Amino acid sequence: MSAEDDARKGKGTVFVRVEVCKGCSFCIDFCPSHALEFSREFNPKGYHFPVLGRAEDCTGCDLCGLYCPDFAIFGARWKDLDEKRQAASTPTQP
């Protein structure tokens, strides 16, 4: 099992491009499930970035993705991710 499978607690997850986050906290404050919190670490620019503190509460709704002014985060449902990955790895029929 990968680290990712281990982390599958909720219905969805988020992907963060840590290096472009400016720590504005829009995603954290407006996540309807309150699943995000600030990291203790800093990114290379000196900002705290969001981490999925309560992974079990994330629904993958992607509202954080819509709010982010820096295009640094987005959310997805595991179901959709699995489908996408499977489609990408399945060769298309001739």
Place this chain on the structure above:
Amino acid sequence: MSESLDLHLASVETSLDNPVLPFLRQDRIPHIWCPGCGIGTSVNCFCRALSDSGLDLDKVAIVSGIGCTGRTAGYLNLDSFHTTHGRAIPFATGLKLSNPELNVVVYSGDGDLFAIGGNHFFHAARRNMDILVICVNNFTYGMTGGQVAPTTPVGPTQTTMPYGNFENPFNLPFIADACGATYVSRWTIYHVRQLAKAMKEALGKKGFRFIEVMSPCPTLYSRRNRLGDGVDQVKYYKEKSVIKNGVDTKEVGLGYQGEIVVGKFVDRERPTWLESMNAHYSHHFGDAFQPYGVKNGQD
């Protein structure tokens, strides 16, 4: 903690899945906008609208004036025009008339569109020029250091109003409505889903369309007035907004940190400038007039 770090590592590989990245010139990101500036959120919504619209992106052009918001044209992965201050609408008009099959979008700030560029706005709306105008209203001239704008409410301090603004601000939806716009709505960057939907709807309509997007400028408006950071302004939008679709635009003026009326206020049909011109000269000259910008005899 280590678990979340693992997730970040996992995210590196899949980060290209972010649905908005294909709509951006990724070599230009990170952008110049300050932490907590709302312009990026509005652009994020616009990317979703483009994606949902199903439009051929080779036929969408974006035109901006000067200002922080004016940088938008340079970040979107579309044919774009970064024009002179206040002149986004004239450039957009020229672009639309020289290539009528383009869907032309003007994306600019309140100062650019309503101070130096005000006259262009009135006349393009009056003529029903077939363009979509998106105004990011942060109540100030962000780029030049926070001078008072025609949209600044009465009360807050600006660099050119050290004792607070005493000038009466414009009510933007009312202006657009009075000048004849076919579509007028206002949302804030708290209303991301509604904003993306409005942008998509407006992209699909004809005529002069206007969307006002209320957005924080933490650096030069909120902090100067001790209103906190960007996120605090967005919380204010959340608290004080009321959705009133179809309400009389006379009623939607904004006071300092007061109630915010949002929604779709105007949705009407009116012949565009090109349609009016073609109808007018066809009437006068009959078959001797070759209608312009019309394919196979129909638009």
